[in-house]
Amino acid sequence: MKRNDLRRIDLNLLVVFEVLIQERNVTRAARRLSMGQPAVSGALRRLRALFNDPLFERAGREMQPTPRAISVAQALGPALDCVCSVIGNTKA
Structure with a gap:
């Protein structure tokens, strides 16, 4: 993909993906994000389409990340940290 x-x-x-990885539960993720549960479910649907992977599979009351989700999370965390740092350093 090009920039x-x-x-x-x-x-x-x-x-949303990062919080879902941490919470492993749509309802708890929605609460943390101050979003409704349907909005987080919709975001998860869009994430699944974006990554062409289910990303999470239900296991009881939790959602277990797929190997692809774990791989994405490992790369995404540092990338989001970097974006936050850049934006934080540019605010006056």
Whole structure:
């Protein structure tokens, strides 16, 4: 993917993904994000389409990440940290 292609993606989905990885529960993720559960479920649907992977599979009351989700999470955490750092350093 080229950087210019990023404009077709809602980058807020990446924040939802990160919280889902941490919480492993849509309802708890929604609460942390101050979003409704249906909105987080919708974001998860869009994430699954974006990554062409189920990302999470239900296991009782939790959602277990797929190997692809774990791989994405390992790369995404540092990337989001970097974005936060850059934006934090540019605010006056």
